[in-house]
Amino acid sequence: MRLGLRSKFWLIVLLAVAVCGGIGFVGLRQQIEGMEEISRIGADAISEASQLSEQRRALALAQMLAEAIINPIYYFDLVQIGAAARSALRQPDVAYVLVYDAEGRILHDASPDIARFGQRMGDEMATAVMVAAEPLVQMDERVIDAAVPVTLGGERIGGVRVGISRQVPSLFEKQVLASIQTGMERWRDRMQSLIGMLLLGLMVSILLVALLISRGLVRPVQRLALAARQMEQGNYAVEFLTPSRCDEIGELEDAFVRMGRSVDRHDRDIRRLAFSDALTGLPNRVAFRESLNARVLAAERDGHQLALMFIDLDDFKRINDTLGHDIGDEVLTQFGMRILNATREPDDGHVEVARFGGDEFVVLLHGTEVRDRASRLAQTFLAQMRQPITVGGQSIVLAASIGITLYPQDGAQPATLLKNADIAMYRAKLDGKNCLRFYTRDMDMVMEREMQLEQDLHLALDRGELSVVYQPIHSLQSGRIIGAEALVRWNHPQRGPMATELFIAVAEQTGQIEAIGRFVLKVACAEAATWPQVDGVAPFVSVNISARQLRQGALPDLVDAELRESGLPPARLHLELTETMMFSLEQEAIGACARLRAAGVRIWLDDFGTGFSGLSHLRRVPIDGVKIDRSFVSGMLDDADDLALTAAIIAMAHSLGIVVTAEGVESQGQFDALEARGCDNLQGFLLGRPMSAADLVRELGG
CATH class of the missing domain: 3.30.450.20 (PAS domain)
Structure with a gap:
């Protein structure tokens, strides 16, 4: 005859009535002790919280x-x-x-x-x-x-x-503690009175009923509760519930085992979809955040260190725009494999890699000596970037900016570490890209200033805050002004005049240099068209060109449009390209310069001497003049090497039929030395500071 759980329950209930009082007494005693412990903990917590709040x-x-x-x-x-x-x-x-x-x-x-x-x-x-x-x-x-x-x-x-x-x-602490103590005493008195009444009639059957409940119901239910807790925590292997009973409890245990196996299979499938990046197979953002949270908790408990590395591909948008998103996806896949392989070779296995989204990847190092390990690993990444990736028959060379932050030095919370690593990565981009930077606390303030500056610069053109001034260029032969260099200035409504090198650097990094370059070119052409002639010759205007403008390939068309709109003859427009830009983008430069010179525009090489260019470079690139960098001019009277280099540049340029201008002339001694060595033109504070177009016209005698 099978005795079901309901029958067993009613049989046990008859005896359980007598034991309730005893069980209540034991439970109440534990509650009293627990409440006393809570009172002590609460007192300490109140005191600590009060002090911490005031601190x-x-x-x-x-x-x-x-x-x-x-x-x-x-x-x-x-x-x-x-x-x-x-x-x-x-x-x-x-x-x-x-x-x-x-x-x-x-x-x-x-x-x-x-x-x-x-x-x-x-x-x-x-x-x-x-x-x-x-x-x-x-x-x-x-x-x-x-x-x-x-x-x-x-x-x-x-x-x-x-x-x-x-x-x-x-x-305040004393008042709260006194109130807690008074409440505890009243509660304890009431509970003790209740226990006394229950003990009078329930002591005899307490042991027998406790044994029956423990063997028949409590232990199986505890095992089921343990299995439920493990399944709640993600451990679905509840094989310890080996059913051996023939009642409802046994059936329930068997159902738990079968349910655990089924949920385990589905959980693996769901986690694979939810926590893996579909493109690279690496853990995705969600999985990495969970891992980072767990690693931070473990590091806090064990006293370990962490290094979080944020990797962002430089100019990846250009690959998608020029080669298509399919090629871009394949590049990301191969790049992810390179990162994964690099972490396996030099390290001890305490490294986690994930794709954070788009062209962003993250690497987490844990254990010891994480700073040195992160630095070596980042250098390995950058070295591997120099090896081309072949996709669709095309060879692509990548570059990446890497930001690194450390736990607990830089932050104790996962969100803080992610923010700091992102800031360090952005700092690496501002410092020229294809490099690594460790987070420092002063980056927060610097980044905040630069972000505000970037936002203000977006509005500067619309608000009319930018202007153009002109620094005269004098001919040593005639002693007269033969031209002027157009320089952009920014008068910030709150900060006043801004340092040019500061906002130009931000404009270069954010791409705003293109709009600023167009503005300077438009204004310079329009104002130069009105300048009067000097000795029968109208002065030229020179405009600086950025690498981004040259790389876009639309520079000749832009220049042609501005010349036609302003009416300025092409021969009176000189475009200045830095030596480093000219030879880092040589193919683009040669093509653009050839079209511009064919239209009559003159090409000048700015900051000459700082890029270590050889004679062969000057022969390949079509240019009309060079400007000796001010660093050579400023040191030529004190440093024999600077004087010798200056003389060599002048002689080399003249041998190729190239006009030479020296910039940064600030003393009569520099003037005399350059004149003695046959320099053609001079530019500097000694001869004239940057001035408005109206002041320049007066200087020209107009």
């Missing part, structure tokens, strides 16, 4: 004040410093505010008369404050002291200290 508040207040008084400290504006300090002092529980200079002398103490002005900070915390390069929080029995150094341009110019009284947080 964070003090540090946040100090950081806000430090950011507000950077310029006032730099300009020694005590009024602004005092206003900011008094504003901070009015915050609740703030005991003091001190603003000090780089030597630790007090600039302001938030008092109306600055009673401590010029005094050194002599308290116990001052020593640690002065040597700290990063924000610092200290505390004693009375106050929580937060100190933040104030830096400008990487140099420490002072700092801020904010002290918050610990009296109010301490009083």
Whole structure:
């Protein structure tokens, strides 16, 4: 006769009634002990949280004040410093505010008369404050002291200290702890009374009922619960549930085993689809984030280090645009295999590779000596990039920018590490691409400034903030102005005149240089067309050309359109290409320069002498003139080598029938030396600074 679970249950219930009180007593005792433990933990947590909250508040207040008084400290504006300090002092529980200079002398103490002005900070915390390069929080029995150094341009110019009284947080902690203790005592008294009543009638049958429940129901249910927890955590192998019973419990165990096997098969299929990149077969972004989270937790527990490497292919869009997306996909596949193979050879296996999306790949190194291992691995990647990839019968050479960040030095959270690695990669792109950069904390501020500068530069043309000025070029033979170089200037509405090399570098990296180049060419052609003649000859205008403009291939057409629109004769337009650009893009340069010269435009080689060009290069590339780099001109009177090189450049150019212009002439000695060596033209502050078109016309005598 088969006795079902329902029948067994009702038989056991008859005995279970008597044992409920005992079970309740044991459970209640454990609850009381647990609540007491929770009370102790809660007390400690409240105290720690209260202190941590006040520390964070003090540090946040100090950081806000430090950011507000950077310029006032730099300009020694005590009024602004005092206003900011008094504003901070009015915050609740703030005991003091001190603003000090780089030597630790007090600039302001938030008092109306600055009673401590010029005094050194002599308290116990001052020593640690002065040597700290990063924000610092200290505390004693009375106050929580937060100190933040104030830096400008990487140099420490002072700092801020904010002290918050610990009296109010301490009083709050005592009140909360007293309330918790009172509640615990009332709860314990009620539970003890209940236990006393239950024990009177339930002690006799407690052992027998506990044994029956344990053998008949509790143990099987515990095993099923354990199997359910393992399946919830992703472990579907519940083979330890070997069914041996003939009742409903046995059937349930058998169902659990079969369900685990089925879910395990489906889980493997789903994970393969959800966590693998369909193109390269590498783990995808979702899988990598899970792995990174797990590695960070393990590293925090074991004290290990991590290195996160962010790899982005340089100019990959050009491959998709010119060769098609199918070729681009094959390139990404082969590139992913190269990364994977490179991680297997020199390392010890503690490396994970994933495709993060598009042309971005990530590599995670864990274990020891991760910085050196990451540097070596990145160098291996860059070296392998020099080996062409053959796809569809075409040989493609790739380049990549690599950013690396370290745990725990650079950040303790996965999201922070990803952000820092991305910032370091972007820094590598700004530094010329095809290189690696380790994250540093000052990159955050630099990147923020550059991103803001990039956004402002996008709007500069539309707002009319860009202008063109002209630096005269003088002929040594006639002593008159024969032309002028067009130079772009940016007058920022908030920052004022911007350094040209700063915003031009950003424009080169972001592609905005094309729009700026078109603007300068248009303005220069239009204004030069109105310049008066000098000795019967109208001066020329020279315009600098960027590598991006030359690479696009549309430069001759653009120049032709601007010449026709402005009416400027082609012979009066000189285009300047740097020596490095000319010979790194030699084929594009030769084709573009040949078309331009055929139209009558003159081609000049700028910064000559810095690119180590040989005579054979000058013979192949069609040019009309060279400009000796200012670095040679500035050193020619003090350095015999610079003087010899300058003379050699002049002689070599003249032997090829090429006109020579020296730029950066700032002294009479440089003028005389260049004149003695037969230089044709001069340009520099000695002869004329950059000026507006109207001023240049007056210089020309118009």
